[in-house]
Amino acid sequence: MTLAAQLLDWYYKNARDLPWRKDTDAYKIWVSEIMLQQTRVEAVKGYYKRWMERFPTPEILAQASEQEVLHYWQGLGYYSRARNLLTGVKEVCAVYNGKVPADEAVIQSLPGVGEYTAGAIASIAYNRPAPAIDGNVLRIFSRLFCLREDIARQTTKREVRRLVQRHIPGQCPGDFNQALMDLGAAVCIPLRPRCQLCPLTNLCKAYELDIQDTLPVRAPKKQPLLVVLAAGLILYNGHYLVRQRPETGLLAGMWEFPAVELTDEQAAASELKETLWQECRQQVNVGTRQYHYIHTFSHRKWDIAFYECQWLSGEALPERTAWLSADELSTVPWAGPHHKVAVALAVRET
Template sequence: MKIAALLLDWYDKNARDLPWRRDKDPYKIWVSEIMLQQTRVEAVKDYYERWIARFPTPGELARASEQEVLTYWQGLGYYSRARNLLAGVREVCADYGGSMPEEKEQVRALPGVGDYTAGAILSIAYNRRVPAVDGNVLRIFSRLFCLEEDILKAPAKRAVYRLVQEQIDRDRPGDFNQALMDLGAMICVPQRPRCPECPVRELCLAYERGVQEVLPVRSPKKAPAKVRLAAALLEQDGRYLICQRPAAGLLAGMWEFPSVELKDALPEADQLRNWLQSVFLLEVRVMEAEKQLIHTFSHRQWHMTFYRCRLLSAAPELPDKARWFSLNDGDRLPWAGPHHNVAVALRGNKE
C-alpha cells in the first residue's frame, strides 16, 4: 500500500477530536492554524473556543479594534500573529466580500499566511491538493525517506515539499494533511518516536536503518540574548502607573508597568529611579523587590525585577501612552508578556 492509503486508514480510526475540525469553515481553520503556530494544541483549545464565541465570522473580527483583539489573544504570545490575522481578515472582507479566496496565490498574499497555512486552509476547507508542510511534516518525511540534509534549510524544505506533493491523496488532501499533523503529534514525535504504533513504519527508511532517533538533522538554535529589566510598581489611590509600548517592535502597542533596560554601571534601584524621573518627571523612592521572573522570547530572554515604588511628591500630568489604572479593570487591556501575570498577582493580593 502507498503512504497515503496507510496514513488515511490510521487517521480514520485515530483522528484527534479538535474543535476546529467540526466543520470546514475556512475562517475557523485559518484562526486555528494561526493560533497553533508556536503553541501546543491543548493550550489553544480554550482560546479558540473563546475567540470563535466573540468573533464567529470574518466580519465580526474585521469590525473589532486591535486592542480588543490583542486582549482576546492575551496569553498565546507572539502577538504579531493576532495583528496579522486581523489585517488579513480585514483584507478578505474588503477585497473578497468576507469569503476566503480559493487560489493559493491570493491566500498566500494575506498578512501572516505562509505556505503551510495556505496549504492547510485550501486542502481542508476546499479539498485542494496542496501540501501543508510544517515542522511535523519535515520530521516525518525526513525519516520516511532518510533525508540527511538540515531540515531548517531551504533545500531540505523544498525536497520535502516535492515529496509531499507526490504522496498527497487526490481525493482527501485535507485529511491527508491532518493525518500528518496527528502522526507528528502522536507517533512520530521529536524524541523517542513510537515506531511500533506507526502505520507507515514498514515504508520508513529511517526505521529500516535504525536511525529514526538520529533524524531529522537540525542546526542548533542560537541562545536568546539576555536582557535585564527593572519595572516599577507605583501605586496612587488604588491605581498603578502603566504605559503603552511603542506601536512597532516587540509586544507593540501592549501595556506594561514602566520598565527600563538595565546597564551595568549603576545599581538597579538607582537606574529605575533616574529613568522614572527623566521620562515621567516623577520623584519616587524605589523600595523592595516584589517579584523576579524570567520570560523567554524566540530571540531574547527578559530577566525582570519588579520593585515597589513610592511617590515622594505630587505626580505631574502624565505623558501620552501612560495612565493610572485600576487592576480591577486589568482584563480590558492587552498586557505585555509577563506583566499580565504580575497584574493578576497584585489584584489577587488586594482581594
C-alpha cells in the first residue's frame, strides 16, 4: 500500500463532519480556508455558519459593506482576512463572472490567498493535484521523513512540498489534503503525538527512531511587547463617545472607546484628558476606573483600563469619531477588549 492509500483508508473511517464539507462549492471552500488560517476548527464553525446564512454566494458578499463584513468577523482575529476576502470576491464577480477560478495560479492571485490556500481550494473544489502545505503537513512530514530543519525555513517548506507532490494521489487530492489536516489535528498533534492511532507508523522515520516528540523543530518566538493604555467612557445625552481605528495596522477599521498609550501609568488621568481634547475635541473630567483587562495579541500585550469620564463641553467631532447610543453599541465591530466593555455598557442600560 502507498502512503496515500493508507492515509485515505484511515480518513474514510475517521473524517470529521465539518460544515464546509457538505459540498465542494469553491466559494464555500474559499471562505472556510480563509477563516481557518491560523485558527482552530472549533473556533471557525460558528462563524462559518453565520457567514453562510448572511453571505451564501459571492454576489451577495460582494454587495456587503466592509463594516458589516468586519462585524461578522468580530472576535475571529486577523481582520485583514475579512477585507481581503471581500476584495477578492468583488474581483471574482467583476472579472470571473462570479465563478471562482479553477487554476491554482489564478486562485493565488486573489488577495489573501497564498500558496497554501490556493492549493487547498484547487484540490478540494476542483480536484487538482495541488499540495496544500500548512502547519499540520509540515509537522506530519517533518516526522515521517525526520526533517530536522526549522519548519519556518523556506528550504524546509520546499522540501516538504516536494515530498507531498510525490505522494499526492491523482484521483482524490482534496481528500488527501484534508486527510492530512485531520491526521494533524487528531493524531500527529504537536505535543505527545498519538502514534498508536496513526495509520502511517510503518512509514514514519521519527517513530522508528522514537524521536517524534522532538519534531518538528521550530524557532522560539519572542514575547509580546507590553503596552499600557487608558480609555475613556464618556456618556453624554445617552450616547457614548467612540471612534474607529485607522485603516491599517492592528485591529484596522474596528471601533474603540478613545484611548491613549501611557508611558507613565500614574499619569493616566491627565494623559487621557489631554488626548480626548486633542483627538476628539471634548473637554472632560476623568473619574474612576471601571474596567481593567490584560489582552494578549500575538505580538502585543495590552494592559488597558477604562475610566468613567464626566463630559463638560465639546466642539464638532473629528472624522471617524461618533456618539453611539447604548442600542447602537452592538452595531459596530469592536476592537478586542473594547467589545467586553461595550457589551457591559449595553447591558447596564437595560
